[in-house]
Amino acid sequence: MYSNFTVDCVIFGFHEGKIKVLLTERNEYPFKDTWGLPGYFVDNDEEMEHAVKRILYEHTGLKDIYLEQLSAFAGLKRHPSGRILTVAYYALLQLDHMKVKLKPITNYMKQARWFAEDEIPELAFDHGQIIELSLAKIRRKITYSPIAFELLPDKFTLTQLQMVYEAVLGKVLDKRNFRKKMLNYGFLKELPEVQKGVSYRAARLYKLDKRKYLKIFQQTISF
Amino acid sequence: MYSNFTVDCVIFGFHEGKIKVLLTERNEYPFKDTWGLPGYFVDNDEEMEHAVKRILYEHTGLKDIYLEQLSAFAGLKRHPSGRILTVAYYALLQLDHMKVKLKPITNYMKQARWFAEDEIPELAFDHGQIIELSLAKIRRKITYSPIAFELLPDKFTLTQLQMVYEAVLGKVLDKRNFRKKMLNYGFLKELPEVQKGVSYRAARLYKLDKRKYLKIFQQTISF
DNA sequence: ATATACTGTGTATTTTCTACACTAACACAT
DNA sequence: ATGTGTTAGTGTAGAAAATACACAGTATAT
Numbered sequence: 467m468y469s470n471f472t473v474d475c476v477i478f479g480f481h482e483g484k485i486k487v488l489l490t491e492r493n494e495y496p497f498k499d500t501w502g503l504p505g506y507f508v509d510n511d512e513e514m515e516h517a518v519k520r521i522l523y524e525h526t527g528l529k530d531i532y533l534e535q536l537s538a539f540a541g542l543k544r545h546p547s548g549r550i551l552t553v554a555y556y557a558l559l560q561l562d563h564m565k566v567k568l569k570p571i572t573n574y575m576k577q578a579r580w581f582a583e584d585e586i587p588e589l590a591f592d593h594g595q596i597i598e599l600s601l602a603k604i605r606r607k608i609t610y611s612p613i614a615f616e617l618l619p620d621k622f623t624l625t626q627l628q629m630v631y632e633a634v635l636g637k638v639l640d641k642r643n644f645r646k647k648m649l650n651y652g653f654l655k656e657l658p659e660v661q662k663g664v665s666y667r668a669a670r671l672y673k674l675d676k677r678k679y680l681k682i683f684q685q686t687i688s689f
Numbered sequence: 690m691y692s693n694f695t696v697d698c699v700i701f702g703f704h705e706g707k708i709k710v711l712l713t714e715r716n717e718y719p720f721k722d723t724w725g726l727p728g729y730f731v732d733n734d735e736e737m738e739h740a741v742k743r744i745l746y747e748h749t750g751l752k753d754i755y756l757e758q759l760s761a762f763a764g765l766k767r768h769p770s771g772r773i774l775t776v777a778y779y780a781l782l783q784l785d786h787m788k789v790k791l792k793p794i795t796n797y798m799k800q801a802r803w804f805a806e807d808e809i810p811e812l813a814f815d816h817g818q819i820i821e822l823s824l825a826k827i828r829r830k831i832t833y834s835p836i837a838f839e840l841l842p843d844k845f846t847l848t849q850l851q852m853v854y855e856a857v858l859g860k861v862l863d864k865r866n867f868r869k870k871m872l873n874y875g876f877l878k879e880l881p882e883v884q885k886g887v888s889y890r891a892a893r894l895y896k897l898d899k900r901k902y903l904k905i906f907q908q909t910i911s912f
Numbered sequence: 913a914t915a916t917a918c919t920g921t922g923t924a925t926t927t928t929c930t931a932c933a934c935t936a937a938c939a940c941a942t
Numbered sequence: 943a944t945g946t947g948t949t950a951g952t953g954t955a956g957a958a959a960a961t962a963c964a965c966a967g968t969a970t971a972t
Binding site for chain 2: 916917918919920921922
Binding site: 623624625641642645646664665666667668669670 | 947948949950951952953
């Protein structure tokens with residue numbers, strides 16, 4: 467049995483230098499055939515975060531995705547048939563895995579697709595506003611927390627990392643200063659491997675040293 | 690008629706060098722006679738934020754209080770009689786006005802009182818956890834947003850301002866560096882007045898120049 | 913007049929941030 | 943083997959911001 471509130475999820479991925487959002491075409495009223503955020507009613511005996519993970523899995527086939535609650539939305543007019551409270555989450559995932567399968571296995575949606583920020587159509591409910599707020603949130607958050615790594619595969623190049631920052635912040639960064647700063651933090655482990663499949667000089671691969679990163683991150687938090 | 694969810698409010702004030710939280714002694718089951726956060730069911734035809742403002746007014750007699758949503762809490766076990774979702778807000782108010790009347794005018798609570806961080810008793814529901822999260826939130830927020838002013842009267846001394854920062858951050862700051870930094874921002878207006886009622890040299894009063902502060906604040910946001 | 917308690921101020925040092933441009937390496941085509 | 947295209951990878955100097963640190967001045971109370 468369903469509870470009386472829903473969860474909605476803003477799923478961010480990073481692809482071809484751009485931040486993308488996963489949207490679904492609804493197959494249920496209201497807003498049937500309109501694009502919107504993946505989301506649904508939470509089961510009555512189900513923890514809210516479990517519901518979000520379930521929806522994420524149904525849409526992407528992925529588990530263990532970075533997840534944060536954004537905010538609750540409960541406007542009287544957000545749902546045509548009376549107020550339905552929704553708790554919005556945002557998720558960051560490593561799209562480059564490309565294990566992400568976009569065949570929806572639920573019957574309340576018709577299809578799912580990735581949209582770049584500037585391609586997003588008119589959305590159902592207040593979902594447009596929710597995405598705006600999520601973007602504002604990660605733009606702020608990336609400046610004090612290393613969420614960029616959640617958007618990249620385990621092994622990445624410094625240029626890829628910089629591209630994530632540039633895509634989220636919406637501005638270009640100085641290459642030398644960026645590398646200097648990132649390497650100075652000391653939480654990047656240089657791997658004995660380089661990029662493959664590029665038709666030019668392959669770049670060094672790095673991975674995140676989670677221990678060191680948590681140490682530094684916690685210091686930053688408590689400043 | 691009531692909706693099926695509640696709002697709870699962490700009301701922060703600043704008094705005698707400490708951050709205080711306003712708690713109420715419940716007069717309703719569950720957790721009758723236990724201290725908890727001010728909060729109640731949202732009316733069916735009432736906007737959520739309106740309900741928070743109503744509760745704030747009922748408890749403090751104040752309107753136009755700084756208010757932000759913290760998070761929604763919906764744990765299956767947070768309420769003994771089944772899941773009740775609550776949306777938690779935090780509020781910052783200028784306690785030194787001391788117009789704050791603590792006679793509750795509702796019948797679902799017995800009394801209200803200010804508690805310093807280290808005096809907070811065991812609380813009803815998950816309210817202890819909610820306060821923890823609110824504190825973490827304002828500790829972070831004060832580093833990038835001038836919320837300190839919300840806790841002070843319109844006219845304040847630089848020492849008072851510093852004391853707010855020290856109370857929130859939980860560490861002592863260097864007086865000269867603090868003043869230098871604050872005055873450099875340029876959003877403080879020096880008043881032709883000094884403190885009154887002190888038995889030593891009276892300090893200069895300042896007030897916030899909201900226009901300049903918003904300009905600088907927005908720049909900071911978009912960095 | 914004297915004690916008390918807080919206000920208000922400057923400088924030198926270290927650290928962090930910013931601006932800026934070229935050579936090296938590799939893949940591929942010829 | 944050579945050349946072309948494309949990105950990788952690197953250092954330094956100047957500016958700005960953060961930090962550490964101590965004492966004389968002023969209002970009040972007795």
